[in-house]
Amino acid sequence: MMSWLRTSALLLLVLPVAGCVGGGNKVEAIYALTATTPSVSRGTSAQLLVPEPRALSALSSEKIAVKPTPITISYYPAVAFEDQVPKVLQRLLLDTFQNTGRVKAVGLPGQSLLINYQIVTEIRAFQAETFGSDQARVEVSVKVLNDTNGRVVADRIFETTAPMAGDSAEAAATGLNTAAAALATDVVNWTLTVI
Numbered sequence: 001m002m003s004w005l006r007t008s009a010l011l012l013l014v015l016p017v018a019g020c021v022g023g024g025n026k027v028e029a030i031y032a033l034t035a036t037t038p039s040v041s042r043g044t045s046a047q048l049l050v051p052e053p054r055a056l057s058a059l060s061s062e063k064i065a066v067k068p069t070p071i072t073i074s075y076y077p078a079v080a081f082e083d084q085v086p087k088v089l090q091r092l093l094l095d096t097f098q099n100t101g102r103v104k105a106v107g108l109p110g111q112s113l114l115i116n117y118q119i120v121t122e123i124r125a126f127q128a129e130t131f132g133s134d135q136a137r138v139e140v141s142v143k144v145l146n147d148t149n150g151r152v153v154a155d156r157i158f159e160t161t162a163p164m165a166g167d168s169a170e171a172a173a174t175g176l177n178t179a180a181a182a183l184a185t186d187v188v189n190w191t192l193t194v195i
Helices: 002-011 085-100 169-194
Strands: 029-031 044-049 065-069 072-075 079-081 103-107 117-129 135-146 152-163
Touching: 029 169, 079 169, 085 103, 085 117, 085 169, 117 152, 117 169, 135 169, 152 169
Parallel strands: 029 079, 044 103, 044 117, 065 117
Antiparallel strands: 065 072, 117 135, 135 152
């Protein structure tokens, strides 16, 4: 029982709030993404920068997106992520790199690190999908950029999906947490093999 409670607490943080997010909508729950501690085969003495991911405006929101059809994007009412999706994903990537314990330094813009590589990302999908089967999907384009000469060392598109236990907002947030954490682990492992 304690194991289940601890896992649930790590997977999802739900805070009741009475605030507002965009458009004056009342927010009843805020969901967080949680980083894993991945096992990696190699580390690096390089210092890494994780800039904020780029995304179209539909995904640059605190709202939890849902696609009821392949070409329609909507949002779950009265719930949100801790911050805008690009900032939440940026933090998840940073935490995942740090959790490996195998990176000399990794930071955010403005932290005055002497950077060797930037991990430049663009969010292509970050939503629940309720057409067909209920699933969460995260897709991110990643470039590893040599900060000294501006050259792209490697680039790749990562995509992960996770099943959802229904089409509720909580099921969507849980599925997105699972998919995003798996994607972040894949990005970290790949990055450490190409730098």
